[in-house]
Amino acid sequence: MSRDHTLEQVAEMARQAEIICRLWEDHPHHLEDCEHSALATLVRRLSGNVAAWLIEEQAEKSKKKMKKNAKHKHKQMLRLISIFPALLSEEEPKPFKVGILEDMTKYIADNQITFGIGQVKSALARYTSNYRYQKALAAGGDRYDLDGNPCGEVTPEQQAAAKEKTKAIKAVYNGKG
Template sequence: MTDNNEAKRPVLSLKRKPTPKPAEAEKTPQKPVQATGKSNKRARKNARHKHNQMLRLISIFPALLSEEDPKPFKIGILEDMAKYIADNELTFGIGQVKSALARYTSNYRYQKALAAGGDRYDLDGNPCGEVTPEQQAAAKEKTKAIKAVYNGKG
């Protein structure tokens, strides 16, 4: 090829979309993103998996955990659970324990038990400390928020 042919080659350029001005962006209402059927199915599967992890944790610690009648557990229970699981060589990772505890403690019944106050319990179900008034107030707020979401107001 010669230098003349290279000079005659067309140059491609990309056109950019004009960016909306801030005033125009505020006028256009944002539509909520709709979840697709596939992601809903994935979310249901993930929720079912987390619920099964929670049920497995309940079966390991029946004296402390209960779906029907939850009790507030002591501060630092995660470390006690991890030690128990390691000592008994159970196949339940720390991440799974954290996930199951998060699901358990975000439950309305657990928050309601926490809001009621009283004793906290260890792995064997023995009283070990008490719920503070600040923790009770926080739990009451969480129960209100859970109710609002459940009733469609959240």
């Protein structure tokens, strides 16, 4: 429906429905039963078309906003990767040490880099929810610090959780989630 009508046409439908309702309200005893039924049908159709158009428009706006937000978060993640290239990689992610957020925020503050804690958290969330990162966690092995040096290991519990997340990500990607 959204693609079939313009905003002006939908506004006109709403105006027509309002006029019909006003006339109906002001002159209820001047109408026959069949006219009441016809007006009710007309108002239902007009208001239904307006409602459907508004719902589709809102869905389209939400979709565009989500896409824009996803691009913004991806840019934040890429910026974080550029600050910590020894640790972070989009193509070959490695599990980072537990507590890496604190290390990152300290490094950013110490080096007077403009990157707020909320942006760091958002970028890390984007990074760690990535299939490749979860696959690296599922494989187990070492965890790494900011300089890319081994610093702890992935536990079997963390591996199992990552395996479940990779399955969930695959299911969503394949349209089954």
